[in-house]
Amino acid sequence: MQILYFAWVRERIGVAEERVDPPLDVRSVGALIVWLRARGTRYAEALADNARVRCAVNQEFASVEAAVQPGDEIAFFPPITGG
Amino acid sequence: MAVITVGPKDFDPTVEMDALLAGDGDVGGIASFLGIVRRGRARPIDAMTLEHYPGMTERAIARMAAEAETRWPLDGCRIIHRTGRIPVGGRIVLVMTASRHRQAALESTAFLIDWLKVGAPFWKQEHFAEGASHWVEARGADDAAAERWTAR
Numbered sequence: 001m002q003i004l005y006f007a008w009v010r011e012r013i014g015v016a017e018e019r020v021d022p023p024l025d026v027r028s029v030g031a032l033i034v035w036l037r038a039r040g041t042r043y044a045e046a047l048a049d050n051a052r053v054r055c056a057v058n059q060e061f062a063s064v065e066a067a068v069q070p071g072d073e074i075a076f077f078p079p080i081t082g083g
Numbered sequence: 084m085a086v087i088t089v090g091p092k093d094f095d096p097t098v099e100m101d102a103l104l105a106g107d108g109d110v111g112g113i114a115s116f117l118g119i120v121r122r123g124r125a126r127p128i129d130a131m132t133l134e135h136y137p138g139m140t141e142r143a144i145a146r147m148a149a150e151a152e153t154r155w156p157l158d159g160c161r162i163i164h165r166t167g168r169i170p171v172g173g174r175i176v177l178v179m180t181a182s183r184h185r186q187a188a189l190e191s192t193a194f195l196i197d198w199l200k201v202g203a204p205f206w207k208q209e210h211f212a213e214g215a216s217h218w219v220e221a222r223g224a225d226d227a228a229a230e231r232w233t234a235r
Contacts, residue, residue, distance in 0.1 A: 007134055007206035008218045056204070059139035075136060075204075079221035082133070082164065082205025083118060083176055083196055 001070055003036075006077035010055060012046035021042075021070070027063065028056050028063035047076065054079055085148030085160035089140050091167040096177060103181050104158040110158045110181045114188035116196045118176035120169050127211045130170045132216075136204035140164070143203045149194055151180070155187035162195065164205065194232050201229040 004017050022035045030050075037044045047053055055062050056075040068074055088094075096117055111184045114215055144225040148160050159181035169175060178195045182188040199205075 002181070005135070006136055006204070056136070056139060059136070059142055077136070077137070077204065078178070078206060078218060080201065080204050081207045081219045081221050081225075082203050083200035083225075 001068065001074055002052055004073065006075065008078055009046050010036065010078050013042050014018045024070075024074040027067060028070070029057065029062055029074070031065045032068055033064065033076075052078065084130060084152060084156070085162060087144050087146070087148065088163045089135060089166060091164065091165060092140075092216060093165065093174060095173075096179075099163070099177060099179060100160050103161050104177055107158055108183070109175060109183055110187045111183045112180065113159075113179060113181045114185070114192040115179040118196070120171050120173045120183050122171045123209075127212045128171060129212050130168050130210045131175070132168045132208040132210065133164075133166045133175065134206045134208065135164075135166050139204050143208050144199070147195060147198045147202055150198075151184060151191045152192070155180075155182060155191040156184065157182050157187065157191060160195075162193070162199075163201070164199070166205075168195050168210075197225075197228040197232060199224040231235075 001020060003020055005013050010016050018079055022032060026035050027034050034046050037047050046066050053076055057066050057068060100113055103113060122128060144162055148162060157180050161179040163177040165175055178192050180188045180191045208216055209219055210216045
């Protein structure tokens with residue numbers, strides 16, 4: 001799956017976009033966050049607090065319970081501040 | 084019907100207004116909101132950078148505009164949201180709607196800007212006069228402003 005990061009989440013992780021292949025038992029946004037945190041300190045810090053990070057699955061806002069599967073485009077970012 | 088532009092290019096509100104009116108004898112009025120980069124008092128800024136999620140942004144705005152068109156009788160809708168670095172005083176966002184009736188134009192404009200602030204994936208980074216930068220935190224007041232449109 002393709003993972004995108006925006007704003008300070010992107011800055012803390014250090015990349016804007018990457019391709020990852022988590023194990024097949026990673027089936028939800030919440031499980032994906034747990035798996036990503038284990039990849040290193042930068043991930044663990046950027047994704048430490050689920051209350052401060054928002055997610056989109058295939059360009060639709062999604063909760064931590066939302067399903068993810070291979071081929072999805074998943075994005076992590078702070079609460080939005082546009083307009 | 085809505086025309087949506089997301090990108091770094093600046094715009095001229097009067098040109099946009101003329102374009103919205105062009106060739107249409109049914110429009111009775113146009114309402115608009117123009118968002119500007121504000122310097123601020125406590126810790127003044129020089130500029131702001133707008134980051135967004137290309138693809139998702141345009142989809143989210145198009146959906147909001149379609150929702151506005153089902154709620155109000157609109158004869159035109161123009162939404163522009165800039166991205167990248169914009170200096171103090173620069174234009175960030177334009178929401179403009181045309182309708183036969185002023186109430187529809189005014190209300191749909193307020194609806195769209197309230198939703199843009201919480202429903203389209205943009206992030207603001209402020210650049211302070213002394214050199215530091217920080218990401219703007221989301222405000223509960225913006226959520227409340229958007230919520231009033233769902234409470235009806």
